[in-house]
Amino acid sequence: MAYSFPEEVLEHVFLFLSSDRDRNTFSLVCKSWYQIERWCHRRIFVGNCYAVSPEIVIRRFSELRLVEIKGKPHFADFNLVPEGWGGHIYPWIVAMSEAYPFLEEIKLKRMVVTDESLELISKSFKNFKALVLSSCEGFTTDGLASIAANCRLVIAKMKFPFQLLRIGRFPKWKVFWDVVPAYLPAMYSVCSGITSLNLSYATTQNSDLVKLVLDYIEDIGLEALATSCKDLQELRVFLSDPFGVEANVSLTEQGLVSISEGCPKLHSVLCFYRQITNAALIAIAKNQPNFIIFRLCIIEPRAPDYLTLEPLDTSFGAIMENCTQLRCLSLNGLLTNRVFKYIGTHAKKLEMLSIAFAGDSDLGLHHVLSGCGSLRKLEIRDCPFGDEALLANAAKLETMRSLWMSTCSISFGACKMLARKMQRLNIEVIDDRGPPESRPENCPVERVYIYCTVADRRVDMPDFVWTMDEEDSSSLRYS
Amino acid sequence: MSEKIVLTCSDGTEFVVDEAVALQSQTLKHMIEDGCADNIPVPNVTAPILAKVIEYCKRHVASADPNDADLKSFYEDFVKVDQPTLFDLILAANYLDIKNLLDLTCQTVADMIKGKSPEEIRTIFNIKNDFTPEEEEQIRKDNAWAFE
Numbered sequence: 001m002a003y004s005f006p007e008e009v010l011e012h013v014f015l016f017l018s019s020d021r022d023r024n025t026f027s028l029v030c031k032s033w034y035q036i037e038r039w040c041h042r043r044i045f046v047g048n049c050y051a052v053s054p055e056i057v058i059r060r061f062s063e064l065r066l067v068e069i070k071g072k073p074h075f076a077d078f079n080l081v082p083e084g085w086g087g088h089i090y091p092w093i094v095a096m097s098e099a100y101p102f103l104e105e106i107k108l109k110r111m112v113v114t115d116e117s118l119e120l121i122s123k124s125f126k127n128f129k130a131l132v133l134s135s136c137e138g139f140t141t142d143g144l145a146s147i148a149a150n151c152r153l154v155i156a157k158m159k160f161p162f163q164l165l166r167i168g169r170f171p172k173w174k175v176f177w178d179v180v181p182a183y184l185p186a187m188y189s190v191c192s193g194i195t196s197l198n199l200s201y202a203t204t205q206n207s208d209l210v211k212l213v214l215d216y217i218e219d220i221g222l223e224a225l226a227t228s229c230k231d232l233q234e235l236r237v238f239l240s241d242p243f244g245v246e247a248n249v250s251l252t253e254q255g256l257v258s259i260s261e262g263c264p265k266l267h268s269v270l271c272f273y274r275q276i277t278n279a280a281l282i283a284i285a286k287n288q289p290n291f292i293i294f295r296l297c298i299i300e301p302r303a304p305d306y307l308t309l310e311p312l313d314t315s316f317g318a319i320m321e322n323c324t325q326l327r328c329l330s331l332n333g334l335l336t337n338r339v340f341k342y343i344g345t346h347a348k349k350l351e352m353l354s355i356a357f358a359g360d361s362d363l364g365l366h367h368v369l370s371g372c373g374s375l376r377k378l379e380i381r382d383c384p385f386g387d388e389a390l391l392a393n394a395a396k397l398e399t400m401r402s403l404w405m406s407t408c409s410i411s412f413g414a415c416k417m418l419a420r421k422m423q424r425l426n427i428e429v430i431d432d433r434g435p436p437e438s439r440p441e442n443c444p445v446e447r448v449y450i451y452c453t454v455a456d457r458r459v460d461m462p463d464f465v466w467t468m469d470e471e472d473s474s475s476l477r478y479s
Numbered sequence: 480m481s482e483k484i485v486l487t488c489s490d491g492t493e494f495v496v497d498e499a500v501a502l503q504s505q506t507l508k509h510m511i512e513d514g515c516a517d518n519i520p521v522p523n524v525t526a527p528i529l530a531k532v533i534e535y536c537k538r539h540v541a542s543a544d545p546n547d548a549d550l551k552s553f554y555e556d557f558v559k560v561d562q563p564t565l566f567d568l569i570l571a572a573n574y575l576d577i578k579n580l581l582d583l584t585c586q587t588v589a590d591m592i593k594g595k596s597p598e599e600i601r602t603i604f605n606i607k608n609d610f611t612p613e614e615e616e617q618i619r620k621d622n623a624w625a626f627e
Contacts, residue, residue, distance in 0.1 A: 008573065014589075015585075016589030029608075030609050031610065044626055045627075051625050052624070452623075453624065454621050
C-alpha cells in the first residue's frame with residue numbers, strides 16, 4: 001500500500017535531513033519529492049563556481065536564503081593560478097538579485113569580488129544579514145563601505161599574508177581576523193577550553209609583535225599548548241620567515257610531536273615546517289589515529305628526513321595506515337612512488353589530496369587515481385606525472401570535483417585526447433606561452449585544470465586559458 | 480476537577496481524556512475553544528493509533544522536560560513500531576497538529592532515509608519512479624557535480 005504523505009509532512013521530513021547527500025537523494029525519489037526539495041532547500045553549496053551556472057541554480061532552487069560558492073582552485077593560495085584566471089562573482093549577484101530577493105547570507109571563497117558586486121549586494125537583498133569573504137580579492141574599502149550600512153555581520157578572512165583594513169571606519173561591523181593574540185602566555189592559562197587555534201602571521205606595523213609571538217611559539221610554546229589546551233581540535237602553524245635560508249626560531253618537529261601526545265582531540269593540523277623526520281611523523285601517526293585533516297607543508301622541495309636523509313615514504317605511509325578517517329592530506333618532502341602505493345591502498349576515505357614535488361613516474365599518479373575511492377579534489381604541482389596515468393584513469397575524473405596539475409608532464413595531445421574521451425569534463429589549459437597549437441602536440445602544458453560541469457563552456461576566460469573542445473579536437477577560447 | 484473530553488475515532492470507539500491531554504493537539508484545542516467540548520469526532524484516526532497518540536500526550540502533560548532521561552527513552556520506545564503504524568502516527572500527528580509528536584515521527588522517518596539510495600527509499604515508501612532515465616541521470620549529475 002502506497003503512503004501518500006501530504007506535502008507539508010514530506011517538507012517536515014526533509015527539514016530533518018542535514019547532509020547534502022541525503023537531500024540530493026531525496027530529490028531523486030520521484031517527481032513530487034523533487035519539487036519539495038526545490039522548495040525546501042534554503043542553503044546551497046557550490047564547490048566550483050564553473051561546475052554550474054547561476055541560471056541552472058535558479059531554475060532548480062526557488063527559495064534560497066544562503067549561498068556558498070568557491071571559485072579559484074586551492075593552489076591559488078600558493079600563487080599557482082595566474083592573476084585574472086577567473087572566479088568572478090558579479091554574474092552570480094546579478095542573477096540572484098532578481099531570483100532571491102530574500103537572500104540572507106553569501107559565503108565566498110577564492111572569488112573575485114569587485115566593489116560593483118558589493119554595491120549590488122547592498123542594494124538587492126533587503127533581509128541581508130551576513131557576508132563572508134575568505135581569500136577573496138578585487139574589492140576596496142569603498143565597496144565594503146557600501147554594504148556596511150545594510151549588513152549586520154561581515155567576516156573577511158584575508159589570505160596570508162593578511163592585509164589590515166582600517167576597521168575604525170566601520171563601527172557596526174564585527175570583523176574577524178585570524179591574527180595572533182598579543183599575549184600568548186595569558187591566553188594559554190585562560191583558554192584551556194579553546195578548540196581552534198590559528199597561529200597565523202599577520203603583517204603589522206609592529207614587527208616586535210610578530211617576533212614576540214613567533215619566538216614564543218617555538219617548541220616551548222607548542223609544549224605549553226600541549227599541557228594546557230587539552231580540548232584543542234585544530235592547529236595551524238605558519239612560518240615567520242618562510243624564505244629565509246636558516247631557521248630563525250627554534251621550532252622543530254618535536255613541538256608537533258608534543259601536541260600530538262598532549263591533545264587527544266586534535267583532528268586537524270595545518271603546519272609549515274622547514275624539515276621533519278620519519279620518526280616524528282610515525283610518532284604523530286601513532287598518537288593521533290583520529291586525524292581528519294593533515295596538511296604538513298615542508299618548505300624545501302624534496303626535503304628528506306633530515307637525520308637519516310631517507311625519503312618520507314614510510315612515515316606518510318604510517319599516517320595512511322593509522323589515520324583511517326583521514327579526509328584531507330598534503331604530501332611533500334622527498335617521496336617516491338612507494339608513498340602513492342600506500343595512499344592507493346589505505347586512504348579509502350581521502351577526499352582531498354595535495355601533492356608537491358613528489359613521485360618518480362606515472363605509476364604514482366596511477367596508484368592514487370585507481371586506489372582512492374573517495375577522492376574528490378586532487379591538486380598536483382611539479383611531479384613527474386604524465387599522459388599515461390591520466391588517460392588510463394580518465395573515467396575516474398567524472399567522479400571527482402576537480403584535478404589541477406601544474407609543471408607536470410601532461411602534453412597538449414593528451415588534453416585533446418582526454419576531451420574526446422570524456423565529453424562532460426571541462427579541460428582548461430592555462431599557459432602563458434601563447435596558444436597550445438603553436439607548439440608540438442607532445443609539448444607539456446604549463447597547467448591543466450580539469451573539472452566536471454553541468455554548465456556550458458566558460459565565456460569569461462582570459463587570453464591565457466584554452467578549453468579543449470571535443471568536437472573538432474582543437475582548442476577554443478571565447479572572448 | 481479536570482474537564483473530560485470524549486474523542487470518537489474512525490470506527491466509533493470513544494476515548495475519554497483529560498482536557499489537558501486533548502489540548503496538546505492544536506486542532507482539538509481550536510475545537511474545544513469553539514465550544515464543541517462534549518464529543519469530538521476524529522474520523523481520520525483509527526482506534527489503535529488514537530490510543531497511542533493519547534499515550535504520547537498523557538506523557539507530555541506529566542512532564543515535557545527535554546532533559547528528562549525517562550522522556551528520552553519513552554520517545555525511543557514510542558517509535559519502535561512497525562512501519563505502517565509509524566506512518567499512521569505521522570498522519571495523525573499532522574492532522575491533530577501535535578508539533579512534538581510530528582517532529583519525533585518525522586525525525587524517525589528521516590533517520591530511515593539517511594544514507595539510503597533513491598531505490599531503497601522508493602521501496603520503503605512504495606513509491607513509483609516517475610522520472611524518465613534521462614531526467615534521473617540529469618538530476619544525478621547536477622547533484623553530484625554542482626551541489627555536493
